Structure formats: structure tokens, C-alpha cells
Amino acid sequence: MDTRHATNAAPAPAPGLADPVFDAQRLFRAALEALSRPGTIQALPVDLTPPAPLTPWAAALALTLLDLETPVWLDPALEAQAVRDWLRFHAGCPLVATPDEAAFALVGDASALDDLSAFPIGAAEYPDQGATLIVQVAGLRADAGWTLSGPGIKGRTRLAVAGLPAAFPAIWAENAALHPQGVDIFLCAPHALAALPRSVTVRED
Amino acid sequence: MYVAVKGGEAAIDAAHAQLAARRRGDPDLAALTVAQIRDQMALAVARIMAEGSLYDPDLAALALKQAWGDVAEAIFLVRAYRTTLPRLAVTRPLDTAAMAVQRRVSATFKDLPGGQVLGPTFDYTHRLIDFALAAEHGEDASNPPPSAEEPLDAAMPRIADILDTDGLIEPETDADDPDPDAPVPDLTRAPLTFPAGRALRLQALARGDEGFLLSLAYSSQRGHGTTHPFAGEIRMGTVEVEIIPEDLGFPVTIGVVTVTECQMVNQFQGSRTAPPQFTRGYGLVFGFAERKAMAMALVDRALRAPDLGEAVVAPVQDEEFVLSHLDVVEASGFVQHLKLPHYVDFQAELDAVRRMRRAASGEGASS
Amino acid sequence: MSQPDAGVTFGYLDEQTKRMIRRALLKAVAIPGYQVPFAGREMPLPYGWGTGGIQVTASIIGPEDVLKVIDQGADDTTNAVSIRRFFRRVAGVRTTERTREATLIQTRHRIPETPLGPGQILVYQVPIPEPLRFMEPRETETRRMHALADYGVMHVKLYEDIAHYGRVATSYDYPVMVNGRHVMAPSPIPKFDNPKMHDAPFLQLFGAGREKRIYAVPPHTSVVSLDFEDHPFEVQGWDRVCDLCGADDSYLDEVVTDDIGGRLFVCSDSDYCAGRRADGHQGPAAASAAGEALADTMEQVAREHASEDPA
Numbered sequence: 083m084d085t086r087h088a089t090n091a092a093p094a095p096a097p098g099l100a101d102p103v104f105d106a107q108r109l110f111r112a113a114l115e116a117l118s119r120p121g122t123i124q125a126l127p128v129d130l131t132p133p134a135p136l137t138p139w140a141a142a143l144a145l146t147l148l149d150l151e152t153p154v155w156l157d158p159a160l161e162a163q164a165v166r167d168w169l170r171f172h173a174g175c176p177l178v179a180t181p182d183e184a185a186f187a188l189v190g191d192a193s194a195l196d197d198l199s200a201f202p203i204g205a206a207e208y209p210d211q212g213a214t215l216i217v218q219v220a221g222l223r224a225d226a227g228w229t230l231s232g233p234g235i236k237g238r239t240r241l242a243v244a245g246l247p248a249a250f251p252a253i254w255a256e257n258a259a260l261h262p263q264g265v266d267i268f269l270c271a272p273h274a275l276a277a278l279p280r281s282v283t284v285r286e287d
Numbered sequence: 288m289y290v291a292v293k294g295g296e297a298a299i300d301a302a303h304a305q306l307a308a309r310r311r312g313d314p315d316l317a318a319l320t321v322a323q324i325r326d327q328m329a330l331a332v333a334r335i336m337a338e339g340s341l342y343d344p345d346l347a348a349l350a351l352k353q354a355w356g357d358v359a360e361a362i363f364l365v366r367a368y369r370t371t372l373p374r375l376a377v378t379r380p381l382d383t384a385a386m387a388v389q390r391r392v393s394a395t396f397k398d399l400p401g402g403q404v405l406g407p408t409f410d411y412t413h414r415l416i417d418f419a420l421a422a423e424h425g426e427d428a429s430n431p432p433p434s435a436e437e438p439l440d441a442a443m444p445r446i447a448d449i450l451d452t453d454g455l456i457e458p459e460t461d462a463d464d465p466d467p468d469a470p471v472p473d474l475t476r477a478p479l480t481f482p483a484g485r486a487l488r489l490q491a492l493a494r495g496d497e498g499f500l501l502s503l504a505y506s507s508q509r510g511h512g513t514t515h516p517f518a519g520e521i522r523m524g525t526v527e528v529e530i531i532p533e534d535l536g537f538p539v540t541i542g543v544v545t546v547t548e549c550q551m552v553n554q555f556q557g558s559r560t561a562p563p564q565f566t567r568g569y570g571l572v573f574g575f576a577e578r579k580a581m582a583m584a585l586v587d588r589a590l591r592a593p594d595l596g597e598a599v600v601a602p603v604q605d606e607e608f609v610l611s612h613l614d615v616v617e618a619s620g621f622v623q624h625l626k627l628p629h630y631v632d633f634q635a636e637l638d639a640v641r642r643m644r645r646a647a648s649g650e651g652a653s654s
Numbered sequence: 655m656s657q658p659d660a661g662v663t664f665g666y667l668d669e670q671t672k673r674m675i676r677r678a679l680l681k682a683v684a685i686p687g688y689q690v691p692f693a694g695r696e697m698p699l700p701y702g703w704g705t706g707g708i709q710v711t712a713s714i715i716g717p718e719d720v721l722k723v724i725d726q727g728a729d730d731t732t733n734a735v736s737i738r739r740f741f742r743r744v745a746g747v748r749t750t751e752r753t754r755e756a757t758l759i760q761t762r763h764r765i766p767e768t769p770l771g772p773g774q775i776l777v778y779q780v781p782i783p784e785p786l787r788f789m790e791p792r793e794t795e796t797r798r799m800h801a802l803a804d805y806g807v808m809h810v811k812l813y814e815d816i817a818h819y820g821r822v823a824t825s826y827d828y829p830v831m832v833n834g835r836h837v838m839a840p841s842p843i844p845k846f847d848n849p850k851m852h853d854a855p856f857l858q859l860f861g862a863g864r865e866k867r868i869y870a871v872p873p874h875t876s877v878v879s880l881d882f883e884d885h886p887f888e889v890q891g892w893d894r895v896c897d898l899c900g901a902d903d904s905y906l907d908e909v910v911t912d913d914i915g916g917r918l919f920v921c922s923d924s925d926y927c928a929g930r931r932a933d934g935h936q937g938p939a940a941a942s943a944a945g946e947a948l949a950d951t952m953e954q955v956a957r958e959h960a961s962e963d964p965a
Contacts, residue, residue, distance in 0.1 A: 103664050107716040110676045114714065117683050118857045118872045147680075149673050151476075206801035208480070210681035210690040233686045233833050234872035236855075262835060266684040279684035279872075281833060295735055295955035366696035373668065478691035478866050481794050607792055617701045617864045624702025624781070627733050630907050631726045631763045631922050635825035635844040637908065638890050643819050 095164070096133050098172035099145050109146040113268065116277040121230045121239035123222050124275040133164035135190050140218045140270035141168075144188060147214070148173040152185045159190030181213075189217040192245040192269075198257045201265045209262040212280065217267055219245035222274045232282040240287075241276055243269055254284045310355040324348035331358055333545070333574020338615055339365030340475065340494045341372075342544050342573055363616050374476070376530045379538055383548045383571070384445050386524040390575075393446050394518040395552055401443030406523065407575070446520040447550040447567065456552060456565040481607050488590055488610065489583075493572060495613035497579045503603045504585035512601030514588045516568065519552035523575050547572050549580035553588045556595060566595060665712035666744040671695055675713040675868070679859060682870035687832025688800070689783050694866040704737055705863025707760045707779035711741065714775065714859075715758060720748045722756035727764035727905065727922035730955035734762070738959075751925050751956060763826075765847040767904045767926040770856040772873065778841040780862035783869065785829045785839040805837050808880065816885050825890070831878045832871055840877075846889045846905050851877040896921045897939035898949055899930035911944040918944055924952055 099105040105128045112124040132141030148154055154175045156165065169175055169188075178184050181200040189195055195217060204212035227242025228251060246269075247253065257264045257280060264280035278284065311318065325332055325348035335347035339362045347365060354360035390406025393399055405411075450456040474490040483491070492500065507514055525545050529538040549570035557563025568588025570580035585603075592604040602608050612618065665672065671693075678692040697705040715721065721741055725734035729751040737760065738749050750756050753768040762779040770776060782788075786796045789807040799805065808829060815823040822828075828845035832838045840848060841860060851858060851871060858871040871877060881887035895902045897918045904926055906919040918939055921927035931940070931949070939945040 102669060104717065106669065106672070107664075107714075111714060111716060114676075114679065114683065114857070117680055147673060147677055149670055151670075151674065152677070207797040208691070209685055209688060209801075210678070212681075214677075214680065233875040234683075236853075236874045262685045262688055266680070281684060281686060281872075295730060295958040296739060297958055299732060299735060299739075363696075363700065367698040370671070370695040370697065371663070371666070371668065374670075475695075476693050478693050480691060607794065611793075616696060620701025620703065620705075621781070621864055622702075623700060627703060627762075628726045628731050629763070629842075631844055631905065632826040632842050634905075634907055634922075635846070635890060639823060639825040643821070643823070646820060 095168040095171040096131060098168075099128060099130065099142070102145075105142075106146045109142050112275060113143060113146065113277070116268065116275050117234075117266070117279050119234045120232065120278055120282040121224060121235060121241040121276060123224050126273045126275070133162070133168050135160060135162065135218075136165050136168070136188075137218050137270060137272040139273060139275045140188065140216050140268075143216050143268055143270060143275070144169060144175075144186075145172055148175040148186060150174045150176065152176075153178045153183055155179075155181045155184035155187045157187065157189045157191055157194070159194075160188050184213055185211075187213055187215045189215055192217050192219045192243075193247055196247050196249065196253060198253060198265055203257075203260055203263040203265060206263065209264070212263055213265045215265055215267045217246075217269055219243050219269050219271050221245070222269060222271045222276050224276075229285045229287040230278075230282055231285075232279075234279070234282070243276075244271075251284045251286045254278065258283060306355075310353075319352055321345055321348045321352060324351055330575060331361075333572075333576050334358055334497060334579070335361045335365055337573040337576055337579065338362045338494050338496065339369065341365050341369045359615050359619050363619070366616050369475075376532070378541075379529045379531065381526045381528065381544075381546065381571075383522065383526055383546070384443075384448065386443075386522060386526045386546075386548075388439055388443050388522055388524040390524070391443060391520065391522040392518075393520045395446060395520075399446065399449070401440040404439060408577075443522075445522070445550065447552070450519070450552065450565065454562075454564065457556075457567060459567065479610060481610075483606060483610055485587075485591065485594075488606065489569065489571075489587060491610050491613060492570070492583045492586055495583070496615035496618065497576075497582070499613050499615075499618075500582040500586050501578060503589075503609065504582035506601065507585055507589045507603045512589045512592070512603040513554075514551075514566075514568065514585065515554040516585055516588065517552045518581065519550045521547070521549045521577060521580065523547040523577065545574055547574065547576045547580040549577070549584040551581075551584040551588055566591070664745055665715055666697070666740075667695065667709065667712050671709075672713045675709055678868045679710065679713065679870065682859070682868045683857070683872050685836070686871055686875050687830075687836030687838040687869060689862075689867040689869045692866055692868050694863045697863065699737070699740065701864035702781060703733060704760070704762060704779040706861030706865075706868070707762070707777050707863075708737060708740070708861070709863060710777050710859050710861035710868065711758060711760050712745070714777075715741065715745055715747060717745075717747065719757045720750050720755055722750050722753060722759045722925075723761075724759065724764060724766065724923075724925075725762040726907070727761075727766070728924035729959070730924055730952055735955070735959070749959070751959060752929075753923075753925050763842050763844075764905065764922060765843060765850045767901075767921070767923040768929075769850075770854070772855045774856045776856055776858045778843075778858065778860045780839065780841045780860045780867070781864075782827075783839055783860065783862040783865050783867040785827075785837050800836060803835065808837055812880060813882070816882070821885065822881070822887075828887075829880050831876075831880060833875050834878075837880070838869065838871075838877075844890060844905060845879065845887070848877070848879045848887070849889065853877075892919065894919055895937055896927060896930075897937040897942075898945055899927045899935045899940070900937040901926065901930055901935070909944075909948065916944065918948065920948065924956075928952065928956065 108127045112127055116124045126139050130138045130142050152175050155178050181187055201213040221244040223242040227240055229238050230241055231238040261280050266280050267278045269276045325344045331351055332344050332347045335350055336342050350361035350364040391404045472487050474487055525543045527540045528542045528544055529540050531538050551568035553566045553568055555563040555565045568584040570583030572580045589603040590606055592599050674693055678690045682690045697708055723734045723738040725731040741747055753766045758775050760777045784796050789811050790796050812822050826844045827839055827842040828848055830838050830840050853874050855873055857873055860869045879887040892906050898920050901921055904921045904923055907922045909918040911918055
């Protein structure tokens with residue numbers, strides 16, 4: 083790393099993945115598992131200390147999936163210079179000003195996530211262009227909370243998410259109704275990950 | 288007895304050993320050097336660079352050597368190697384008007400600024416086998432070094448630019464592209480989707496199979512999607528490749544490439560209100576590759592039919608058809624994959640045919 | 655784990671390419687049965703020989719994985735051997751022929767007979783990902799049909815079969831409806847294997863390299879073979895057993911043993927067949943000259959594999 087400017091500029095960004103190849107592979111497999119089996123909870127398989135207010139799993143997922151080909155939107159809660167610098171340095175991703183330009187959104191304040199229609203849902207012919215949301219939440223529990231059903235789930239399963247708005251199941255239902263268009267969400271507690279693909283149904287029970 | 292295409296690693300290794308021996312040929316003959324291939328088989332090397340989408344004459348020559356002289360196989364080697372290369376920078380557009388020209392001809396004007404320059408062309412050779420070449424051994428005495436040529440005019444404006452100045456040819460715009468403000472797409476980094484737009488089409492054509500493009504171009508000349516072409520200008524020579532490094536902010540030259548450019552002047556268009564103008568077809572190919580550049584320009588123009596309000600009636604005008612089938616690596620792979628085992632599927636078909644035959648002959652229709 | 659080639663990135667692909675493919679894989683999982691376009695790279699193996707499956711495998715494989723590669727159900731076919739060897743070379747991973755040991759199975763044209771479990775991922779090599787392609791050659795049109803869930807052309811095609819042949823004539827790559835929304839090509843597996851895709855406990859990923867499409871079926875997803883009420887979907891069946899191992903529940907390949915009508919019918923799944931024989935099962939022709947010769951060839955290839963794989 084170039085440290086020549088260390089004295090007269092911002093300090094060098096905090097470290098990223100210790101092993102960019104194998105850490106990214108392990109993280110991706112955990113993310114793939116989370117999305118393939120909605121409601122299951124994946125532990126964070128690496129050590130990572132991102133700049134606040136980024137939390138470890140969300141930051142690890144960002145480094146796994148983002149690069150110069152993915153426009154990224156940061157919600158106001160994550161609009162910190164240290165976060166921007168860290169993402170730019172380690173992922174090289176372009177940061178965009180509005181959610182409708184984003185392929186990925188990093189959301190620090192899950193409680194404000196009351197309108198998913200601000201994000202791209204993809205074209206009817208190309209629904210894969212719908213955005214992926216990486217949402218930081220306070221905590222995840224697999225044996226309580228909402229009832230999930232759909233692809234990836236044998237029958238039904240449960241997931242409790244601390245931090246999302248109480249009305250989230252209704253908000254999500256609007257997204258699920260767009261299927262195959264829509265957005266997909268990774269729910270990132272600091273050290274636990276779950277995912278909601280657009281194909282999953284979430285009900286209050 | 289049963290052998291089929293089962294066979295393990297020993298069989299594969301044995302096949303590779305045979306290939307290596309056959310490729311080398313008679314060990315009493317000197318092996319070709321990469322430099323010999325690069326310089327003396329330069330047109331094959333150019334084609335490998337063009338369709339391999341990688342400008343590296345030594346690598347292309349090596350690929351041709353490794354491929355036992357099979358150009359398609361050499362292209363495949365170069366493409367697979369290209370996959371592993373990092374993307375370091377994006378160059379500025381080549382300025383072919385500033386080309387160090389080695390050949391430049393126009394079929395539309397008898398003379399023009401800079402003149403006609405034949406350069407190294409087969410055009411007016413009589414295709415008689417030169418048995419003197421067969422008698423060459425090592426040192427080559429029959430061909431004296433070329434005498435000092437008259438220096439070419441420094442200013443050699445492009446015909447299309449001259450016509451453009453007079454408003455006689457359509458201006459070069461991004462109008463054919465779905466999103467002119469977007470950065471130039473990269474066929475090798477983003478999936479091809481339709482409609483592709485001209486920038487993506489030209490990329491695909493530039494690395495498309497020469498034989499396929501040649502036949503398509505020919506079909507348009509024979510009436511399947513006519514474009515009334517004139518070879519406005521063909522030029523071949525070297526151009527500088529520039530990038531603008533992030534930390535410098537101004538262009539620097541990183542190298543020089545040989546390219547062939549063809550500007551076709553085609554079927555004019557106009558209306559009661561818009562005065563008629565000629566239309567364009569464009570070809571640009573790595574190396575000395577005149578046949579390919581001309582074919583590319585014809586196909587480019589034909590593919591613009593929908594944008595120019597012409598009916599799409601022939602294969603050469605059909606973007607999906609042309610772009611989906613022009614790649615030699617894709618085509619060669621998929622045609623040849625038929626030799627892989629398909630016995631599971633064939634068994635399924637055998638079973639289906641036997642059942643239907645039983646049912647048809649009334650021997651008790653099964654389930 | 656053997657040592658991968660020095661100078662080659664783990665899995666051959668550079669990290670940016672892997673990320674691109676991984677992003678496509680996630681979208682594929684999120685929209686079961688929908689074909690995600692991806693910027694497929696040129697691989698050092700030819701198009702049509704598994705470049706899509708190879709790119710998917712290369713993007714997900716890790717040092718902890720145990721890889722199995724099959725072609726026509728068998729580990730000992732040349733292309734399977736070649737792909738397995740490629741991954742040993744560029745990833746140094748452990749490989750196996752045993753279905754149960756594998757965490758990752760790349761396949762061409764079959765789903766193994768041994769049921770797969772939740773800890774396994776099946777990666778299919780796909781030549782033509784678009785199930786509507788032979789009815790409508792234009793991508794722009796088939797995209798529109800998928801967008802509108804307008805599958806009329808497919809039903810017309812199947813119905814014409816019935817009118818013409820008295821049954822649906824498609825015997826492999828038999829179209830399926832995934833999650834009640836997308837008609838999907840299961841790749842050229844025999845329709846015998848279609849039922850194994852439904853409500854499967856394992857993740858199924860599909861890679862089409864030349865056509866540059868990736869799609870997926872998550873675990874426990876509905877996968878229904880298209881049919882009509884009066885002509886329900888049915889699979890192939892044999893009125894015989896495997897000549898080598900006696901299995902009556904596996905897909906059989908027909909092997910021509912001479913030019914006067916001699917035939918053997920043997921499991922296409924070489925691991926399944928070998929496992930049954932190791933357990934003492936014997937088919938009717940196991941002791942014949944042709945049967946012994948065939949079994950010998952299979953064992954020899956398996957020994958070669960075992961000797962190349964030190965793990």
C-alpha cells in the first residue's frame with residue numbers, strides 16, 4: 083500500500099479481507115447458502131473490522147460482491163467518509179447519488195427501509211437487473227418471528243429480524259408481487275447473515 | 288468390442304503425445320521459430336490477432352505454431368489466454384486519419400489528396416506458383432531489399448471526411464446506439480443483449496470469423512440485402528495507441544498497432560425535405576486484413592437497415608442472426624461438441640422411437 | 655489436496671470474473687428458472703464441452719470442496735476425465751468418483767442415481783439454455799415470452815407431438831415449469847431424471863458458456879415436467895436390469911458388443927454400478943466375456959484416477 087501521503091492526508095483505509103481469493107470464496111458460499119435457503123442463518127467465516135458504522139458481515143459481503151462494475155448507493159446512515167474511502171479502496175465500486183441508479187445498496191438504517199420501490203426492480207425481460215440490498219440489522223433469530231415460505235424452504239420456516247420496520251411483511255409483499263421483477267435482500271447482523279430472495283413470502287405469524 | 292469414448296487419463300495423455308509428435312513433424316527438419324512465423328506468416332498472424340481480440344504478434348505466432356497451423360485453433364488459444372489478462376486501462380479511440388499509411392486506395396475518386404498508394408498488395412499479382420520460392424534455403428538471395436520508396440504525403444485525409452465536409456455523406460453519429468451517452472460497451476466484459484447497437488456490433492464484427500463475414504458480405508452483393516456499396520477508401524498502416532493515465536491527465540502513447548480500415552460509401556438516402564446523402568459502412572481490423580475489413584464494412588452497413596428505415600429481408604441485415612453466429616470459437620466448439628458422448632440422450636431417443644414403432648405396428652401400445 | 659499449477663489463479667478465473675459470475679448466480683437463485691445473462695469468458699476448453707459448467711464451478715469451488723465430474727452419468731468418460739483434471743490443475747482440489755463423498759458435482763446429461771443431499775451442489779453443463787429456442791429462434795422474442803409467461807408455443811409443440819406420434823416425442827431436455835413461473839430447459843438429461851429435480855434437497859446451478867446464461871433451481875423448489883391431463887408426463891422404463899450389477903432402478907445405456915445384434919445394457923451411472931457390484935450384486939451378463947471386459951475397462955479408469963489423486 084502506498085503510504086507516502088500518510089502525514090498530510092487521511093489515514094490509510096482499514097484492512098480488507100486477509101485473503102482476497104479464499105475469503106471471498108468462503109463468504110460467497112455462505113451468501114449463496116443464505117439465499118438458496120431463506121431463513122437459514124450463516125456465521126461470518128472471516129475476521130473483518132470495517133470502519134464504523136459498517137458492520138462486519140455487511141462489509142464482508144460488500145467486498146465479496148462489489149467492484150468497478152457495480153454502482154453502489156449508500157443510505158444516509160452509511161454516508162461516512164471513512165466508509166466511502168474503505169469501499170473505494172478495497173472494492174473500487176462507483177458510488178451513486180440515488181438509489182434508482184444502484185445495482186447494490188448498502189443500508190445502515192434498516193428501520194428506514196419502508197419503501198423498496200426506490201430501487202431498480204429490473205426490466206420485465208431482464209428481471210435480474212433488480213437491485214441487491216445489503217441491509218444492516220441488529221440481530222437475527224431462526225426459531226421465531228415471521229413465517230417464510232417459497233423456493234429454498236421445505237414447507238415453511240421462521241425468521242426474526244431485529245431492526246426492520248414492523249410493517250416489513252407488507253412492504254415485502256409489494257416487492258414479492260412484482261416477481262420475477264423486484265429486489266433481493268441480504269440481512270446482515272454483525273456476525274450473522276440471512277437472505278430474502280424476491281421469490282420468498284414473508285408473513286406475520 | 289466395446290471401446291466407445293470411455294478412456295481415462297492414460298488414453299488422453301497418449302493422444303496428447305501423438306498430437307505433439309505430429310505437430311512437430313519430421314524431426315530432421317528444423318523447427319519453425321516464432322520469429323519466422325511472425326514475419327513470414329504475418330497474414331495468418333494478423334487474422335489470429337484480429338479474431339483472438341489481442342494485439343500481440345509474437346503470441347499469435349506462437350499460438351499458430353502450437354496449433355499445428357490451424358488458425359481457428361490458434362485463435363482459440365489466444366482467446367483463452369486473453370481471459371487471464373487483467374484490464375489495466377481503456378485506450379482513447381484510434382485516430383486513423385493520423386495513420387502512418389502503407390497502403391491506401393479509393394475506388395470512388397481517381398485521384399485525391401495524398402494519392403493512391405498500392406503498397407504490399409496481392410491485387411495485381413498473377414496467381415502463378417513461384418517455384419523460385421521452393422528453391423529457397425535459409426539465406427534468401429532472390430529478393431533484394433526494397434529500394435528506397437518515395438516518401439508518402441504526410442497529409443492523407445480520409446475520403447469519408449472529405450465527403451462529410453461537403454455534406455454528401457451522413458455524419459458519423461451515435462444515433463444507431465440505444466444509449467449514446469453510455470460508455471462504449473465491451474463485448475468481452477458484458478453479456479450481449481439485443482438490440483445490441485452499432486458500437487457492440489462493430490466490436491463483434493471486428494473479431495468475427497472472416498469466412499462467415501465474407502460470405503454474408505457476398506450475399507448482400509448478390510441481392511440478399513443490397514447496399515449499393517463503393518469502396519470509398521481502404522487504408523492500412525500503423526496508428527498510435529494512447530491512454531490517459533489517471534495520475535497524468537494527458538494522453539501518452541503506449542504502442543503502435545497495424546490496422547486495416549475500410550470505409551464503404553453506400554446507398555444514398557433522402558426525402559422531399561432532407562437532401563440525399565450517402566450512407567456509411569465501416570470496417571477496422573488488426574493487421575493487414577483487407578478482405579476482412581471490406582467484408583466487415585459491408586455487413587456493418589447491411590446491419591444498419593432498421594436504423595435507416597430499410598426493410599430487414601436478408602440474413603445479413605438480421606442483427607441477432609449475424610451476431611449470434613459470427614464467432615469462430617463459439618461455432619467451432621459447438622459444432623465439434625457433437626463428437627462428445629451423447630449416448631444417454633441417444634438411448635432416450637432409441638427408447639422413444641422403439642416405443643412409437645411398437646405402438647404404430649399395433650403390437651400392444653405400451654404406456 | 656494436490657498442488658495447483660503455479661502461475662494460474664485459483665480456479666483459473668480472475669477475481670473480477672468470479673465476482674461477476676457470483677453476482678449472476680445470486681440473481682439466478684433469486685429468480686428460479688430464469689436465465690441470467692452473464693459475460694462468459696473464453697475458457698481453455700472448447701465451447702460446447704462444458705465451459706458454462708466450468709465457469710460456475712470455478713466461481714464457487716473452494717479448497718474444502720470435493721469435486722466429482724460426470725459425463726453421461728459416468729466418471730470415466732474422456733470429457734469428464736479432462737474437466738476433472740482441469741480442476742485438479744487449476745484449483746488443486748480433491749476429486750472423487752463417489753457421489754456420496756462429493757460436495758460439488760459437475761454434470762453433463764445426467765443426475766446421479768444415488769440421491770444427493772443438502773450438503774451437495776449439482777452444476778449442470780448446458781448447451782442450449784432457452785427451452786423455447788427451437789420454436790422461436792429469436793432471443794428478443796423468447797425474452798418477451800418469458801416476461802409475459804406466454805408459453806403457448808411450447809404447448810402447441812407438445813400438442814403437435816401428441817397429434818403426430820400419439821405421445822410427447824421429447825425424450826431428453828424435456829421442458830419443466832419451475833416455481834410455477836418460468837419454463838426451463840433442464841439441460842439434455844433424459845426425462846428419466848426430471849423427477850429428481852423436483853423438491854430436491856440440493857441446490858442446482860446451470861451454466862451455458864457459449865450462450866452466456868446462468869440459471870438455478872434452489873432446494874425444495876417445484877419443478878414440474880410439462881404435460882397434459884390426458885397425456886401425463888412419464889419417464890422411460892426398461893423391462894430389463896443392468897447386465898453388470900442387476901440394478902432395476904437406474905438409467906441404462908445400451909452397449910453394442912458385436913455386429914450380429916449383441917447388446918449389453920449397463921448403468922450409465924458408473925459409480926452407482928461399481929458400488930452395487932462392490933456390494934456383491936451381479937447382473938445377468940456380469941460373468942460373460944463382454945461383461946467382464948466392460949467392467950475391466952471401468953475399473954482400470956477408476957484406478958488411474960485414484961493413482962492421480964493422492965488425497
